[in-house]
Amino acid sequence: MPAYDYQCNNCEHVFEVWQSIDDPDPDCPLCTCPQVTRLISAVAIHTKGDGTAARVEHEIKKRLGQGRATDALRLADKAAKLAGNRKGMGKIKAARDKLRGHLGK
Numbered sequence: 001m002p003a004y005d006y007q008c009n010n011c012e013h014v015f016e017v018w019q020s021i022d023d024p025d026p027d028c029p030l031c032t033c034p035q036v037t038r039l040i041s042a043v044a045i046h047t048k049g050d051g052t053a054a055r056v057e058h059e060i061k062k063r064l065g066q067g068r069a070t071d072a073l074r075l076a077d078k079a080a081k082l083a084g085n086r087k088g089m090g091k092i093k094a095a096r097d098k099l100r101g102h103l104g105k
């Protein structure tokens with residue numbers, strides 16, 4: 001089952017939910033607001049423990065977890081540029097593109 005990151009439209013809390021792709025969006029666990037936005041699939045940046053990509057993945061998720069989506073995008077962008085074709089970084093690039101699409105940047 002994949003993990004999805006959501007941000008609450010009401011209190012901006014970011015949280016991760018394990019669910020099937022067909023499941024409805026969850027309610028915010030903090031304020032129970034049903035209006036949440038799917039941020040990025042954690043699965044999309046699952047890098048299978050490859051060193052650099054895994055560290056980048058961790059840092060991106062940390063920022064998303066803190067509600068710092070713009071910071072996360074900046075980091076993903078920088079990593080994607082530096083990474084070239086290094087193993088696992090294709091997923092970071094894909095995640096970056098999704099995040100960018102989500103943020104409208």
Ligand SMILES: [Zn+2]
Pocket residue numbers: 008009010011012013028029030031032033
């Ligand atoms: Zn909320």
